[in-house]
Amino acid sequence: MPLYLNDDQNMLRDTAREFMAAEGAIGGQLRHWRDIGCKDGFGHGLWKQFAALGFTGILIPEGDGGLGLGHVEAGIVLEEIGRNLTPSPFLITAVAVVEALKGTPHGARWFPGILAGETVAALAVDEGRKHRPEEIEMRAERSGNGFRLSGAKQFVVQGASADLIVVAARAEEGVTLFAVEKAASGLETEGVRLVDSSIGARMELRDVEVDADAVIGEVGGGEAVLGRVLSAGRAGAAAEMVGLGSQAMAMTVDYLKQRKQFGRLIGEFQALQHRSAHLYSELEIARAATLKAQQLLDEESDEAEAMVSVAKAKAGAASRLAVQEGVQMHGGIGMTDEYDIGLYMKRDRVLNELFGDAAYHADRLARMRGY
Known part of the structure; x- marks a missing residue:
C-alpha cells in the first residue's frame, strides 16, 4: 500500500487536528489538570467529546456499534494527540484494551461504555522497572470455578481511574489475560504521577478471585x-x-x-x-x-x-x-x-x-x- 493517507483518512486527520488544537491543547488540558492536582490526570468531559466525534469507536467493530476502522485511523488521532500533548485514555482504552476485547463476550459488556466515553480501561502487564512482558510472574491459580490472582503490577497507565483492568498473569497452562473490575476484592491501587503529569499506578492483587468468565480468550492462550x-x-x-x-x-x-x-x-x-x-x-x-x-x-x-x-x-x-x-x-x-x-x-x-x-x-x- 502507498505510504500516504487516502481522502477519507485526510478528512479524519483534519477533524482530529482541529478538535485537538481547540479542545485538547496543552493550556486547556495538560496544564489545567496538572496544576489542580487532578487524581486522574485527564478530563472526563473531553473523553466524552472524543466519544461524540466517534474517536473512541474507531477500532470497535460495526457490529458492536463502532466505526470498524483500523490502526491507520487510530494512529491519525494519536498523532494529533501527540502534537497537543492531550491527556486522555485513548491509547490504552480505545486502542490496546479494545484490541484485547474484540471478538470476545467482554466486548458486549464494556464496548458501550467506551463508545459513550464513560468507561476507562487499563492494561496491567509490566511488573518491573522496564517493559518485559516475557517475564510475567503474577500467578493465576485455579480456585473453584475460576482463578485466584496474586502478584504486583507497575506502570499501569490510568490504572487508578480505570473501571476495567486487563491483567496478564501466568496460569499452569501458560500466560492468560483476565478482565478484572475495579471493585474486585483484594485489588489495591496506588496512583502515581509520572514525569509528564499523567497518572500511572502500582497495583497489588492479593488473592483476587475471578470466575472463569473473566478469562479473555483461552486459558494458557494469552x-x-x-x-x-x-x-x-x-x-x-x-x-x-x-x-x-x-x-x-x-x-x-x-x-x-x-x-x-x-x-x-x-x-x-x-x-x-x-x-x-x-x-x-x-x-x-x-x-x-x-x-x-x-x-x-x-x-x-x-x-x-x-x-x-x-x-x-x-x-x-x-x-x-x-x-x-x-x-x-x-x-x-x-x-x-x-x-x-x-x-x-x-x-x-x-x-x-x-x-x-x-x-x-x-x-x-x-x-x-x-x-
Missing part, C-alpha cells in the same frame, strides 16, 4: 492475545511520538525564526539549519515506518509484528532527537515551565518507555531475525 494487544499499543505509541516530535520541531523552527543573537536570527546559522534538516528527515522516516506498521496490522500480515518494533524504535529515537534538539536550541529557557518544549521532553520520556523503548525493540527485532 500470549497470542497479548501479542496483538501490545502490537496495537506499540504502533499507537509510535504514532503519538511522531506527532509529539513533529510539533516539537515546529515549535523549535518557529523559535529559530524569532530569536536573535549577535544581531542575526539564529535560524540563519548554517549549523542549526543542518541540524533542523536532519531532524526533519528522521521524523519523516519515523512517520513512514509507523504508517507501514499500521497498514500491516490492518492487513493482519505476518510481517506486522516486526514492523511494529521497527516503528516503535524509530519513532522513539526520532522523537527523542526532536525534544533534545528543541530544548538545546531554545537554550536554558527550554526547560522552564513558561515554554512548552520542556513538556514535550517529559511526555517523550514516558512514551519511549511505554510498551518498550528503542533498545528493547532493536533487540527484539534482532532476535526475530535470528541474531
Whole structure:
C-alpha cells in the first residue's frame, strides 16, 4: 500500500487536528489538570467529546456499534494527540484494551461504555522497572470455578481511574489475560504521577478471585492475545511520538525564526539549519515506518509484528532527537515551565518507555531475525 493517507483518512486527520488544537491543547488540558492536582490526570468531559466525534469507536467493530476502522485511523488521532500533548485514555482504552476485547463476550459488556466515553480501561502487564512482558510472574491459580490472582503490577497507565483492568498473569497452562473490575476484592491501587503529569499506578492483587468468565480468550492462550494487544499499543505509541516530535520541531523552527543573537536570527546559522534538516528527515522516516506498521496490522500480515518494533524504535529515537534538539536550541529557557518544549521532553520520556523503548525493540527485532 502507498505510504500516504487516502481522502477519507485526510478528512479524519483534519477533524482530529482541529478538535485537538481547540479542545485538547496543552493550556486547556495538560496544564489545567496538572496544576489542580487532578487524581486522574485527564478530563472526563473531553473523553466524552472524543466519544461524540466517534474517536473512541474507531477500532470497535460495526457490529458492536463502532466505526470498524483500523490502526491507520487510530494512529491519525494519536498523532494529533501527540502534537497537543492531550491527556486522555485513548491509547490504552480505545486502542490496546479494545484490541484485547474484540471478538470476545467482554466486548458486549464494556464496548458501550467506551463508545459513550464513560468507561476507562487499563492494561496491567509490566511488573518491573522496564517493559518485559516475557517475564510475567503474577500467578493465576485455579480456585473453584475460576482463578485466584496474586502478584504486583507497575506502570499501569490510568490504572487508578480505570473501571476495567486487563491483567496478564501466568496460569499452569501458560500466560492468560483476565478482565478484572475495579471493585474486585483484594485489588489495591496506588496512583502515581509520572514525569509528564499523567497518572500511572502500582497495583497489588492479593488473592483476587475471578470466575472463569473473566478469562479473555483461552486459558494458557494469552500470549497470542497479548501479542496483538501490545502490537496495537506499540504502533499507537509510535504514532503519538511522531506527532509529539513533529510539533516539537515546529515549535523549535518557529523559535529559530524569532530569536536573535549577535544581531542575526539564529535560524540563519548554517549549523542549526543542518541540524533542523536532519531532524526533519528522521521524523519523516519515523512517520513512514509507523504508517507501514499500521497498514500491516490492518492487513493482519505476518510481517506486522516486526514492523511494529521497527516503528516503535524509530519513532522513539526520532522523537527523542526532536525534544533534545528543541530544548538545546531554545537554550536554558527550554526547560522552564513558561515554554512548552520542556513538556514535550517529559511526555517523550514516558512514551519511549511505554510498551518498550528503542533498545528493547532493536533487540527484539534482532532476535526475530535470528541474531
